[in-house]
Amino acid sequence: MQRGRLRVTVTRRLPEAVETRMSELFDVVLRSDDLRMSREALVAAMQDSDVLVPTVTDRIDASMLAQAGERLKLIANYGAGFDHIDVQSARQRGILVSNTPGVVTEDTADMTLALMLAVTRRLPEGMAEMQAGRWQGWSPTSHLGGRLGGRRLGILGMGRIGQAVARRARAFGMQIHYHNRRRLRPDVEAGLEATWWESLDQMLARMDIVSVNAPHTPSTFHLLNARRLKLMKPTAVVVNTSRGEVIDENALTRMLRAGEIAGAGLDVFEHGHEINPRLRELPNVVLLPHMGSATIEGRIEMGEKVLINIKTYADGHRPPDLVVPSML
Incomplete structure (x- = not known):
């Protein structure tokens, strides 16, 4: 169970409706641009956040997770795929990983x-x-x-x-x-x-x-x-x-x-x-430039799943879209 508002860092620009709702629920750090974060910036974000919301463009490997510190507890991925995240290393460090299956x-x-x-x-x-x-x-x-x-x-x-x-x-x-x-x-x-x-x-x-x-x-x-x-x-x-x-x-x-x-x-x-x-x-x-899930409806639904995963974790429960070993 988390006390107070969770510190949530988002790595890319998300649909406005999703960013607005995140700002209402959490102490959220949003991006002013839509450029990929460097490895150094991602590590800094993990060190300063309870929850990280990355996308498929953010490769999070074991060496980065080793520098994350003790604060980060959940990586709530914005997307169904999670091969860009070293899930095993995250689990070994007590960091949960969730995704957004089904909506795309x-x-x-x-x-x-x-x-x-x-x-x-x-x-x-x-x-x-x-x-x-x-x-x-x-x-x-x-x-x-x-x-x-x-x-x-x-x-x-x-x-x-x-x-x-x-x-x-x-x-x-x-x-x-x-x-x-x-x-x-x-x-x-x-x-x-x-x-x-x-x-x-x-x-x-x-x-x-x-x-x-x-x-x-x-x-x-x-x-x-x-x-x-x-x-x-x-x-x-x-x-x-x-x-x-x-x-x-x-x-x-x-x-x-x-x-x-x-x-x-x-x-x-x-x-x-x-x-x-x-x-x-x-x-x-x-x-095509990775447009498979690029609909307004789909991207908002992805954001809604991220919000539910974070809110459920904040309430002391297991995120509904938790990535488990059988999925790897």
Whole structure:
């Protein structure tokens, strides 16, 4: 149980409604700009706060946590992913970690389908032609892409978002396949009309589109490595709205340049905002700046979950979205 108002430090600008409510509830330190904090600034914030509210852009490792001191008791992450936080080190130091699961599911699934359409229907090429004033009128053979209906979609990671992607893809007439650490319950699998592949290699070799919806963990780092990417058909498309580290980005870039994979739609990248420049040059690639959860509704709901986690902790209870060892 905490006495008095908790000292809460927020590392990035949040929606105004969320910042206003935080200011009403806590002794909150907000950002006047929206730039990432340096390691030194993050450590200083941890030393001076009861609660830190970081985002995916804040990498909090063991050495930083070792300098946090005794005051910090909760890291209330603004976002569902927590691979940027050394949760084990935090737990060893008595620091709880919470996240905001569920609220970005539908928004991210929407963006996944948008990327599938953008790549297969060559939307960026058409937009570029229009914006440059090069369009000479309709032609029966120009801008030919392919329809989604009838294609085999292989979903890598069938959690909340993967299942939401499957529901949308079914509406487009796609065939749903998936690889997951655990097979879905029979009733869930039947409801999605989804086929489970125990072997990821075998699934990849047969899919027309592969959607990455798995979190970044030690076991999923470069899960789509050069060897597995080479199993895919040359007509296949890769879409990633999850974590960039799941794909070997250099290998993917080489294969896209060589025509060994038909296209890619990427909202996340292996090295954050530092994108392979050769990837940006490719006409068969659609790149987005991590927009999967970028809706007003979703970002406010994320903030509301952060507030509930902090308020529940302040009242002496376990935060409802506590990250536990079984999730790592």
